[in-house]
Amino acid sequence: MNQTAVPVRLENIVKRFGAVTAVETVSLELPAGKLVTLLGPSGCGKTTILRMVAGLERPTEGKIFFGSDDVTQLPAYLRDVTMMFQSYALFPHMNVFENIAYGLRVTKRPNDEIRERVAGVVAQVGLQNLEQRAVQALSGGQQQRVALARSLIMQPRVLLFDEPLSNLDAKLRKRVREEIRELQQKLGITSLYVTHDQEEAMAISDLVVVMKSGIIEQKGAPRELYQAPVTRFVADFIGRANFLSGTYNGSSATVGNYSFAFAQPIQHGNVTVMVRPESLRVAKDGIGLEGKMHSVAFLGTTTEYTVDTAAGQLEGVMAGDAPLLAKVGEPVRVQFANEGVYLIQA
Amino acid sequence: MVAAIPSAFSNRSSRALIPAVLLAVGVLLLPFVRPDRPFELFNWDLVALNKATWLAWLLFTSSAVLSVLSWLRLPMLARGYALIGISSGVSITVFAWLASTSSYFGFGALAALVCLLLVLGVGLSETGLIQSDPFIASSIVLCGIFVTLFIAFPLFVVLRESIIVNGAFTLKKMAETLSSPLFMVLENKFTPRSETTIVFGIATAGAVLGFGLMFLRKARVQLLLGTTLAGGVLGFIVGAGVFGRGAFATSLYLALIVAPTTVFFGLIFAILEQRCRAAWVRRILSIVGILPMITPPFVLAFALENWFGAQGLITNRVFGVDTNYFKGVTGVAIAQILAFTPIAYLTLRGSVQGLNPALEEAAQTMRSNPWMVFTKITLPLLRPGLAAAFLLTVIESLADFSNPILLGGDRSFLATEVYLALTGRYDPNEASVYGAVLLVLVLTILGLQRAWLGNTSFVTVTGKPGSGNFSMLPRWLENTLQGVLGFWGLLVAMLYGSVFYGSFVKIWGVNGEFTLQHYIDFSGTGLEVLARTAQVALVSAIVATLLGFLIAYLVTRQQFFGRSILETTSMLSFATPGTVMGVAYVIAFNVGPWLLTGTFIVLVLALVFRNMPASIRSVMAGLSQIDKALDEASTLLRAPSSTTLARVLVPLLIPQLLSGIVFAFVRGMTAISQIIFLVSPGNLLATVLMLSWLEQGNLGRAAAMSTVMILGLLGMILLLFAFSKRFSRNGTGLEGIG
Known part of the structure; x- marks a missing residue:
C-alpha cells in the first residue's frame, strides 16, 4: 500500500443551493488508499459531495479533512486532488502528450522530469506511441486512458471519478473499470467514485455508500449491502428484490400461509420480508406460499419467471439449464432459501 | 464563521x-x-x-x-x-x-x-x-469599479443634472424643457385650424380602432384595455408627428415609420435567403450584412441628398422640381430605412434559420395552403425574432444622430437636441433632460421587451436541424421579392457609387471633370486625423475585447455576489443612445478628481464602454460552446484561474477574440454620437471632421474620406473572414470532447 495515502473525512457536511438542500448533514470517512463509491439516483447529492471534496464547491456547513488537514476553505487548485470527468474534459487544442503533461507544466516542473513522468504513466495506462496524436483522433476508450493518465501523473492525495464510464459502450465499460480497479489498488490512492450504476459500484469498490435525497441510506462492503440492506430503498437499488409484508416472532417469520425459521436481530411484529429473485424455490406441493406460475422466460444463462401469490407477484431467477417444475398457469408452492432473505423494519 | x-x-x-x-x-x-x-x-x-x-x-x-x-x-x-x-x-x-x-x-x-x-x-x-482565487477576486473588484465608474456613474450624473441645477434641486428645468416647443408642440398659431383637436381626434380614432378590432375577436378585458390604450398612444404619436412639431413627437413618429418598414424588408430578405432558388440573391445578401458595419455615418444621408434633395440630381435635374420636401421626417426615414434594414435582416436571420421545416411540412400534410402555412405556422414561430428586430430598430432610430443632423431640416429630434442643447445653447441641464427622456424611453422599451418575451431565446427552435426541406417560394412571389431586393441593391449601389464618383469629380452633379484635388485636400489634415482615429479605435478595441472577455468569463464561469448586477450594468451601455452616453461623459468627467475630458483617454474609454457589450456577447456565445469541465480539469491539475484562462480558454477562443477586436475597431472608426462631445483640438476624430466638412460644404473632401474609410474597413473585414476560414480549417474545433 501507498505510504503517503491519507484518509479523507467529511464532518457534518451540508450543502444548500439557494432554497434547495443538495446534501443534508453527511459524515463519511474514506479509508486511506481505499476506493469508496457514492451510489444513488440522479439528484441524490453524490456529485455535489464529490465536487466539495475536489474544492469545486464549498460546503454550506461542515468540514472536510485530508488526514489531519482541514481543507474546507482551501481552493481547488491547491488541494492536490485530481478528477476523471464524465466528458473526459481533454483539452482539444493539445495533443496526448500535452494533455497528460498539463499539470506538470502548470506547476513548472523541469522538461526532463515531465518527459520521464509522462513516459512512465503512458506505459502504465497503455498509450505507448500515441503521445503525438490529437486527442480527437482517439477512440473513446483511449480518450478515457488519457484522462486517467492525466490524473495519475499528478500523484494526487485523492483521486475522484465522476461517472467516468458512462460514455463507453457496455463491453468497454467492463474492461476499463477492471483496469481502473487494478491501477487504483496497485497505486493505493484514496479514491472517491460516483456512479448511478449499481453493478459498476459493486465491481469496483471497497466500500459503497448508498445515497438518497442528500442523505446516506447505508454504507458497507458490496456484499454486506446486498445481503443485509437496512432499507427497502437500498435493497431495491442494489440488485433486484421482492418485498412482502409479514410478521416476525424472534425465531420464525410468516408471510401469508408460509412460515419459515429465521433469526435476525430486529424488532418483533410486522416486518417487510425482502427476498432476492435467486432465492425463490418453486415446488409442485409441500410447504410454501401458495401461488400460480404466471410467466416463464428463458434467457440463456438464466431463466426468469413470475409467480402470482396472495401476497403479490414474485419475481424469480434460476439457472438456465435447471429443470422447470411447473408450466404457466399451474399451481405451485414457493419457498425461500436461507441466503438472500432479509427482514426490514416495516 | x-x-x-x-x-x-x-x-x-x-x-x-x-x-x-x-x-x-x-x-x-x-x-x-x-x-x-x-x-x-x-x-x-x-x-x-x-x-x-x-x-x-x-x-x-x-x-x-x-x-x-x-x-x-x-x-x-x-x-x-x-x-x-x-x-x-x-x-x-x-x-x-x-x-x-x-x-x-x-x-x-x-x-x-x-x-x-x-x-x-x-x-x-x-x-x-469571494470564494475564488486572488486573480478572480481582484478581477471582480476591478471590473466592478470600472463598470460603476464609466457606465453607471455617468448615467446617474445625467439623471441628476436634469433635476439639480446649480447645486439645488429643482423641477423648473425639467418643466421648462418639456413644455418648450422644441420638445413638443401641437398647436400651430399661424393656421386657422386647431391642430390639438386634430391630434386628439386621431388618438381617439386609434383607440376606437384598437378597441373595435379586439372586441370583434371577443378578446379578454385586459387585452381589450391594452389594445385600446396602444391604439390611442399610436394614434397620438402619428397625429403629433404629422401635425405637431418638436423632438419628442418627431422622434417617436419617425421610429414608428422606420421600425415596421425595416422589419418588413428584413423579413423579406431573411426568407428570400432561405427559400430562393437564385444564387445571386445570397451573394448580394452577404454584402448587405457587412454594409452597416463599414459605412461611416453621414454617407447614406449625404448621398441621398445628392440624389433626392432640393438640388438633387433626380429631383432637380431630371424632374426639375426645387423642393425642400426631402429635408425633414421623409429624408431621415428613408436614410434610416436604408441604414437599419441590414440590422433587422441580421437579427431576423437567426430566427428564420432556426425554423424547423418539419413543422411546415406537417401543416402542409394537413391541407394548409402556402399562405395559411405562412400566417399560422411561420409567422407565429418568428414572433420573438420579429419583436426583437422591431424593438432594436426602434432604439436605433431613436438613438440615431447622423441622419437627423444632416437631413432633419426644420424638425428637431431627441438625439440631436441633446447635442444642440449642449454645444449650441451651452445648457448642460437641458441636454441632461433630453438625455434622461431618451434614456427612460429606451429603457422602457427594453423593459417592455423583457416583460413581453421574458428571457426566452430569440431563436425559436434551436438545436439540431430537423429533417426535411423548406418548400421554395412560389415563382411569382420569388420574382416579386427578388425585384424588391434588386431595387434595394440598385439604390444602395447608386448611393455608394455616387460617394465614390463624387470624390473624383470637381463638383458633384455640376462639374463632372475628373480631379484628384479632393484626395489632396483630404490628405492635408484628413490623413493625420484618420491615423489618430485608427489609434483611438485600435486601443479601445483591444481594451474593450479584453475587458469584455474578462467580464464574460466572470459572469458565466464564476459565482459571486453581485454577478447579475455586473452583467446588467455592463450591458446597459449597449442600450444607451450614443449622444446620451457622450453628454454623460462630458458632464461626469469635466470636474473634480475625474477630469478626463479633452484627453485621448476619455475617447478611448467612451469607445471601450460602447463596444464592450458586443464583445461580452460574442465571448459568452463562445464560452457556452466550451464544456465547463475543461476549466475544472485545469483547476484540479493545479492551475490557478489566470493560468486556466491563458492556457485553455484564450487559445480556444482566439477566433472570437480576433473578430471581437476587428469589429470593435471598425465600430470605433465609424462612431460619431458618443464621441462628438469628447473630441478636442489635439484629438479630432475622422467622423467629426467629416461632419464639419459636410457642414462647410466640402462635399468632395468628405466623399474622399468616406471612400478611403469604406475601402479600408472593407479590406480589414475581408482579411478577417479569410483568416478565420483558414483558422477553422486547420485549427481545432471549439467543442470540447465528449
Missing part, C-alpha cells in the same frame, strides 16, 4: 505582495496629480512626496506593511482581513484627498488606487468572502 486553516498548506505568502510593492514604486516615481488636462509620465514637481507629503508617507508605510504581511507565512484568514482593512482604508483616504483638494488624478494616484484594489481583491479571496 470560517475557521482558520491549520498548518501544512495554509500559511503561504500572499499574492498581494506584487501590487503592494508596486504601490510604493508608483507613488514614488509617477506624477500623483495633474495641474491641467494632459497626463504626464515624469515630472518630479508633481510626485506625491512634493505634492502631498503626509499622504505619500502614508502610502509608503501601507505599502511596507502590506508587503511584509504578504511576504510572511501568516494564517490566511487573519491576514485577509488585514489586507482588506488597510487597502480599503487607504484607498478611501486617497480618494478623499483628491476630492477635498480638487486635484486632478495623475498616473501616480491611478497606480496607487489600482494597486490597492488589487490588494483588496486578494484580501477578499483569502478571507473567503
Whole structure:
C-alpha cells in the first residue's frame, strides 16, 4: 500500500443551493488508499459531495479533512486532488502528450522530469506511441486512458471519478473499470467514485455508500449491502428484490400461509420480508406460499419467471439449464432459501 | 464563521505582495496629480512626496506593511482581513484627498488606487468572502469599479443634472424643457385650424380602432384595455408627428415609420435567403450584412441628398422640381430605412434559420395552403425574432444622430437636441433632460421587451436541424421579392457609387471633370486625423475585447455576489443612445478628481464602454460552446484561474477574440454620437471632421474620406473572414470532447 495515502473525512457536511438542500448533514470517512463509491439516483447529492471534496464547491456547513488537514476553505487548485470527468474534459487544442503533461507544466516542473513522468504513466495506462496524436483522433476508450493518465501523473492525495464510464459502450465499460480497479489498488490512492450504476459500484469498490435525497441510506462492503440492506430503498437499488409484508416472532417469520425459521436481530411484529429473485424455490406441493406460475422466460444463462401469490407477484431467477417444475398457469408452492432473505423494519 | 486553516498548506505568502510593492514604486516615481488636462509620465514637481507629503508617507508605510504581511507565512484568514482593512482604508483616504483638494488624478494616484484594489481583491479571496482565487477576486473588484465608474456613474450624473441645477434641486428645468416647443408642440398659431383637436381626434380614432378590432375577436378585458390604450398612444404619436412639431413627437413618429418598414424588408430578405432558388440573391445578401458595419455615418444621408434633395440630381435635374420636401421626417426615414434594414435582416436571420421545416411540412400534410402555412405556422414561430428586430430598430432610430443632423431640416429630434442643447445653447441641464427622456424611453422599451418575451431565446427552435426541406417560394412571389431586393441593391449601389464618383469629380452633379484635388485636400489634415482615429479605435478595441472577455468569463464561469448586477450594468451601455452616453461623459468627467475630458483617454474609454457589450456577447456565445469541465480539469491539475484562462480558454477562443477586436475597431472608426462631445483640438476624430466638412460644404473632401474609410474597413473585414476560414480549417474545433 501507498505510504503517503491519507484518509479523507467529511464532518457534518451540508450543502444548500439557494432554497434547495443538495446534501443534508453527511459524515463519511474514506479509508486511506481505499476506493469508496457514492451510489444513488440522479439528484441524490453524490456529485455535489464529490465536487466539495475536489474544492469545486464549498460546503454550506461542515468540514472536510485530508488526514489531519482541514481543507474546507482551501481552493481547488491547491488541494492536490485530481478528477476523471464524465466528458473526459481533454483539452482539444493539445495533443496526448500535452494533455497528460498539463499539470506538470502548470506547476513548472523541469522538461526532463515531465518527459520521464509522462513516459512512465503512458506505459502504465497503455498509450505507448500515441503521445503525438490529437486527442480527437482517439477512440473513446483511449480518450478515457488519457484522462486517467492525466490524473495519475499528478500523484494526487485523492483521486475522484465522476461517472467516468458512462460514455463507453457496455463491453468497454467492463474492461476499463477492471483496469481502473487494478491501477487504483496497485497505486493505493484514496479514491472517491460516483456512479448511478449499481453493478459498476459493486465491481469496483471497497466500500459503497448508498445515497438518497442528500442523505446516506447505508454504507458497507458490496456484499454486506446486498445481503443485509437496512432499507427497502437500498435493497431495491442494489440488485433486484421482492418485498412482502409479514410478521416476525424472534425465531420464525410468516408471510401469508408460509412460515419459515429465521433469526435476525430486529424488532418483533410486522416486518417487510425482502427476498432476492435467486432465492425463490418453486415446488409442485409441500410447504410454501401458495401461488400460480404466471410467466416463464428463458434467457440463456438464466431463466426468469413470475409467480402470482396472495401476497403479490414474485419475481424469480434460476439457472438456465435447471429443470422447470411447473408450466404457466399451474399451481405451485414457493419457498425461500436461507441466503438472500432479509427482514426490514416495516 | 470560517475557521482558520491549520498548518501544512495554509500559511503561504500572499499574492498581494506584487501590487503592494508596486504601490510604493508608483507613488514614488509617477506624477500623483495633474495641474491641467494632459497626463504626464515624469515630472518630479508633481510626485506625491512634493505634492502631498503626509499622504505619500502614508502610502509608503501601507505599502511596507502590506508587503511584509504578504511576504510572511501568516494564517490566511487573519491576514485577509488585514489586507482588506488597510487597502480599503487607504484607498478611501486617497480618494478623499483628491476630492477635498480638487486635484486632478495623475498616473501616480491611478497606480496607487489600482494597486490597492488589487490588494483588496486578494484580501477578499483569502478571507473567503469571494470564494475564488486572488486573480478572480481582484478581477471582480476591478471590473466592478470600472463598470460603476464609466457606465453607471455617468448615467446617474445625467439623471441628476436634469433635476439639480446649480447645486439645488429643482423641477423648473425639467418643466421648462418639456413644455418648450422644441420638445413638443401641437398647436400651430399661424393656421386657422386647431391642430390639438386634430391630434386628439386621431388618438381617439386609434383607440376606437384598437378597441373595435379586439372586441370583434371577443378578446379578454385586459387585452381589450391594452389594445385600446396602444391604439390611442399610436394614434397620438402619428397625429403629433404629422401635425405637431418638436423632438419628442418627431422622434417617436419617425421610429414608428422606420421600425415596421425595416422589419418588413428584413423579413423579406431573411426568407428570400432561405427559400430562393437564385444564387445571386445570397451573394448580394452577404454584402448587405457587412454594409452597416463599414459605412461611416453621414454617407447614406449625404448621398441621398445628392440624389433626392432640393438640388438633387433626380429631383432637380431630371424632374426639375426645387423642393425642400426631402429635408425633414421623409429624408431621415428613408436614410434610416436604408441604414437599419441590414440590422433587422441580421437579427431576423437567426430566427428564420432556426425554423424547423418539419413543422411546415406537417401543416402542409394537413391541407394548409402556402399562405395559411405562412400566417399560422411561420409567422407565429418568428414572433420573438420579429419583436426583437422591431424593438432594436426602434432604439436605433431613436438613438440615431447622423441622419437627423444632416437631413432633419426644420424638425428637431431627441438625439440631436441633446447635442444642440449642449454645444449650441451651452445648457448642460437641458441636454441632461433630453438625455434622461431618451434614456427612460429606451429603457422602457427594453423593459417592455423583457416583460413581453421574458428571457426566452430569440431563436425559436434551436438545436439540431430537423429533417426535411423548406418548400421554395412560389415563382411569382420569388420574382416579386427578388425585384424588391434588386431595387434595394440598385439604390444602395447608386448611393455608394455616387460617394465614390463624387470624390473624383470637381463638383458633384455640376462639374463632372475628373480631379484628384479632393484626395489632396483630404490628405492635408484628413490623413493625420484618420491615423489618430485608427489609434483611438485600435486601443479601445483591444481594451474593450479584453475587458469584455474578462467580464464574460466572470459572469458565466464564476459565482459571486453581485454577478447579475455586473452583467446588467455592463450591458446597459449597449442600450444607451450614443449622444446620451457622450453628454454623460462630458458632464461626469469635466470636474473634480475625474477630469478626463479633452484627453485621448476619455475617447478611448467612451469607445471601450460602447463596444464592450458586443464583445461580452460574442465571448459568452463562445464560452457556452466550451464544456465547463475543461476549466475544472485545469483547476484540479493545479492551475490557478489566470493560468486556466491563458492556457485553455484564450487559445480556444482566439477566433472570437480576433473578430471581437476587428469589429470593435471598425465600430470605433465609424462612431460619431458618443464621441462628438469628447473630441478636442489635439484629438479630432475622422467622423467629426467629416461632419464639419459636410457642414462647410466640402462635399468632395468628405466623399474622399468616406471612400478611403469604406475601402479600408472593407479590406480589414475581408482579411478577417479569410483568416478565420483558414483558422477553422486547420485549427481545432471549439467543442470540447465528449
